[in-house]
Amino acid sequence: MKTLITGATGQLGSLVVTHLLNRIPANDIAVSVRTPSKADDLATKGIDVRHGDFDDLALMTAAFKDIDTALIISGEADNATRIAQHRTAVDAAKAAGVKHLVYTSIIAPKADADFTYSAIHLDTENYIKQSGLRYTILRNSFYADLLMAGVPHALETGDFGAPAGDAKITYIPRNDLAEAAAVVLATPENHINATYDLTGTKGVTHSEIASYIAAVTGKKIQFVDLPRDVHIGILQSISLPDHLVVALSGLYVGAKKGDYETVSNDFKTLVGRPPQTVENFVSEALK
Ligand SMILES: NC(=O)c1ccc[n+]([C@@H]2O[C@H](COP(=O)([O-])OP(=O)(O)OC[C@H]3O[C@@H](n4cnc5c(N)ncnc54)[C@H](OP(=O)(O)O)[C@@H]3O)[C@@H](O)[C@H]2O)c1
Numbered sequence: 001m002k003t004l005i006t007g008a009t010g011q012l013g014s015l016v017v018t019h020l021l022n023r024i025p026a027n028d029i030a031v032s033v034r035t036p037s038k039a040d041d042l043a044t045k046g047i048d049v050r051h052g053d054f055d056d057l058a059l060m061t062a063a064f065k066d067i068d069t070a071l072i073i074s075g076e077a078d079n080a081t082r083i084a085q086h087r088t089a090v091d092a093a094k095a096a097g098v099k100h101l102v103y104t105s106i107i108a109p110k111a112d113a114d115f116t117y118s119a120i121h122l123d124t125e126n127y128i129k130q131s132g133l134r135y136t137i138l139r140n141s142f143y144a145d146l147l148m149a150g151v152p153h154a155l156e157t158g159d160f161g162a163p164a165g166d167a168k169i170t171y172i173p174r175n176d177l178a179e180a181a182a183v184v185l186a187t188p189e190n191h192i193n194a195t196y197d198l199t200g201t202k203g204v205t206h207s208e209i210a211s212y213i214a215a216v217t218g219k220k221i222q223f224v225d226l227p228r229d230v231h232i233g234i235l236q237s238i239s240l241p242d243h244l245v246v247a248l249s250g251l252y253v254g255a256k257k258g259d260y261e262t263v264s265n266d267f268k269t270l271v272g273r274p275p276q277t278v279e280n281f282v283s284e285a286l287k
């Protein structure tokens with residue numbers, strides 16, 4: 001049984017590899033990466049490092065050779081490009097004879113979500129289901145890690161800003177999502193054609209998050225509900241691509257409608273413990 005992880009030089013992928021190494025032998029693990037030289041540390045551990053890119057069907061098909069189970073970690077591009085890339089990855093897996101695909105989707109995927117990347121994930125989920133391969137869909141909620149981007153400004157000014165209002169979002173640490181993926185990859189036969197909603201233990205507001213930062217740092221930190229256009233201006237000022245600016249600002253529009261507040265128990269069922277709370281994550285990160 002050989003298991004492959006794409007995007008293994010990325011943040012989630014490298015954590016999935018770490019958790020999978022605790023569960024199966026290194027020589028049962030392969031990775032597909034765009035730049036193999038960046039994965040020398042994995043090769044040293046006995047992992048089979050292969051060259052793959054979702055933009056190249058032939059290369060990706062070669063990367064999937066002799067693989068039983070593959071985790072496709074979603075990429076980063078505008079919607080049309082990414083939908084085509086993910087479809088290429090699925091086509092390549094099927095052509096190479098992969099038996100089971102695992103995919104990192106998003107929580108509550110919708111075609112018309114304000115979080116515009118959601119439509120990519122819905123398309124990829126459906127494409128995987130139509131492929132006829134066995135599958136497991138991991139509907140990941142938003143990374144708690146993303147919250148740390150606002151911390152330096154908060155510590156400097158006392159203001160923790162986001163256009164979030166009273167929205168509750170079920171943030172969950174990236175590391176926990178990686179462990180859940182590793183559990184599935186280590187025992188794919190237990191997760192055939194399953195879809196898991198991987199959320200934090202509760203939906204947290206940004207006021208609560210500000211209070212967590214204040215508690216651990218001892219500083220006075222308040223949540224500032226940014227107007228949407230101010231938030232967009234901040235994202236543009238750091239030169240993010242337009243599709244990312246639209247997606248990130250839309251995330252909060254959807255969150256205010258309640259799109260990302262529903263809590264699921266699937267993480268605990270899979271991993272055998274609840275995920276780290278956002279409060280504990282923030283506290284550990286800022287110690
Ligand atoms: N749930 C959330 O809150 C959240 C937040 C951010 C992103 N995401 C999604 O989750 C994914 C993983 O998150 P992350 O934190 O690990 O992001 P990351 O560190 O940016 O990693 C993204 C990975 O995707 C790979 N990739 C990009 N384009 C590719 C292509 N054309 N072919 C093959 N691989 C490609 C990258 O390869 P290289 O290593 O070669 O660059 C990288 O390893 C992201 O790509 C994004 O789709 C989710």
